[in-house]
Amino acid sequence: xxxxxxxxxxxxxxxxxxxxxxxxxxxxxxxxxxxxxxxxxxxxxxxxxxxxxxxxxxxxxxxxxxxxxxxxxxxxxxxxxxxxxxxxxxxxxxxxxxxxxxxxxxxxxxxxxxxxxxxxxxxxxxxxxxxxxxxxxxxxxxxxxxxxxxxxxxxxxxxxxxxxxxxxxxxxxxxxxxxxxxxxxxxxxxxxxxxxxxxxxxxxxxxx
Amino acid sequence: xxxxxxxxxxxxxxxxxxxxxxxxxxxxxxxxxxxxxxxxxxxxxxxxxxxxxxxxxxxxxxxxxxxxxxxxxxxxxxxxxxxxxxxxxxxxxxxxxxxxxx
Numbered sequence: 001x002x003x004x005x006x007x008x009x010x011x012x013x014x015x016x017x018x019x020x021x022x023x024x025x026x027x028x029x030x031x032x033x034x035x036x037x038x039x040x041x042x043x044x045x046x047x048x049x050x051x052x053x054x055x056x057x058x059x060x061x062x063x064x065x066x067x068x069x070x071x072x073x074x075x076x077x078x079x080x081x082x083x084x085x086x087x088x089x090x091x092x093x094x095x096x097x098x099x100x101x102x103x104x105x106x107x108x109x110x111x112x113x114x115x116x117x118x119x120x121x122x123x124x125x126x127x128x129x130x131x132x133x134x135x136x137x138x139x140x141x142x143x144x145x146x147x148x149x150x151x152x153x154x155x156x157x158x159x160x161x162x163x164x165x166x167x168x169x170x171x172x173x174x175x176x177x178x179x180x181x182x183x184x185x186x187x188x189x190x191x192x193x194x195x196x197x198x199x200x201x202x203x204x205x206x207x208x
Numbered sequence: 209x210x211x212x213x214x215x216x217x218x219x220x221x222x223x224x225x226x227x228x229x230x231x232x233x234x235x236x237x238x239x240x241x242x243x244x245x246x247x248x249x250x251x252x253x254x255x256x257x258x259x260x261x262x263x264x265x266x267x268x269x270x271x272x273x274x275x276x277x278x279x280x281x282x283x284x285x286x287x288x289x290x291x292x293x294x295x296x297x298x299x300x301x302x303x304x305x306x307x308x309x310x
Contacts, residue, residue, distance in 0.1 A: 039212050050224060057231060058227055058234070063239050067243065070246060074250065084258060085261060086257045089273060092273055097250075097276065105242070112290065112294045112300050120301065121236060123236060124302055127234040130230065131230060145219065152262065153214075154211075154215075155262070157261060157264030159264060164266075167266050168270055171270050172270065172273075182274075193277060193280065196280070199285045200284040200285055200287070200288035201288075203291070203292045206295075
C-alpha cells in the first residue's frame with residue numbers, strides 16, 4: 001500500500017507541471033467542471049453518521065452527551081444538504097441549528113440538570129408501548145416505500161449551486177419591487193419568532 | 209455501485225424520523241424529548257430538500273428554511289415552559305408532569 005503510494009507520488013513529481021494538476025485530476029475532469037466525487041461513499045458515510053448520532057441521542061443517559069450526539073447528526077444532515085445542491089440550507093442548518101438552538105439546549109441542561117436526574121431511569125414506564133408504536137410507524141414507512149417505489153423517479157436534477165442563495169432570496173423577498181412567492185409567509189415567520197421570544201421571556205421570568 | 213437517488217435520502221429521513229418518534233415516546237427527560245423533536249424536524253426537512261433536488265426547483269429548500277425558523281421558535285418556547293415547570297416542581301421527568309391529569 002505505502003510503496004504504491006510512494007511510486008504514485010514519485011511519478012506525479014516527475015511530471016513537468018508539478019503535483020497540483022495531478023491532485024486536481026483526481027477531483028476534476030479535464031474540461032474544468034467539478035464532478036461529484038465518490039457520491040455513494042460520502043452518502044453512506046454521512047447517513048450512517050446521522051443515524052448513529054440519532055441512536056445515541058435516544059439512548060444516552062447524560063443529556064449533555066445527547067446534545068453532542070445531536071450536533072453530530074445535525075452536521076451530517078447539513079452535509080447531506082450540500083450533496084443535494086442546497087448550500088444555503090446547509091449553512092443555515094449549521095449556523096442556526098448547531099450554533100444557536102443547540103447552545104440554547106446546553107444552557108437549559110446546565111440550568112435544570114440535577115444530579116438525581118442522571119441517576120434516574122432513562123425510559124418511562126410505558127416504553128414498550130412507545131417502542132411498539134414506533135415499530136408500527138416504521139412498518140408503515142417500509143410498506144409505503146416498497147409500494148410506491150415507482151413514484152419517485154430516479155433522476156436527480158443538478159441545481160445551479162452558485163446562484164442558490166440568490167434564488168432563495170428572490171423567492172423570499174421578491175425582486176424589483178414585486179413581492180416574492182413566499183414574502184407573506186416570511187413575514188408571518190418573523191411574527192412567529194417574535195411571539196416565541198415573548199413567550200420564552202414571559203415564561204422564564206420569575207414575576208412579570 | 210448503485211447511484212444515489214431520491215429514494216435513498218427518503219430512507220435515511222424515515223430512519224431519523226422513527227428514531228425521533230422512539231425518543232419522544234420512551235424517554236423520561238423532557239430536554240431529550242425536545243431533542244428528539246428536533247430529530248423529527250430534521251428528517252422532514254431532509255425529505256423536502258431531497259424532493260427539491262428531484263423536481264429541480266427551490267421550493268423545498270425555502271420550506272426547509274421555514275422549518276428551521278419553526279424549530280427555533282419551538283425550542284425557545286419549549287425550553288421556557290421547561291424552566292417554568294422546573295422552578296415550580298423541581299423535576300424534569302415526563303412521568304411526574306401530570307398536573308392536568310384528573
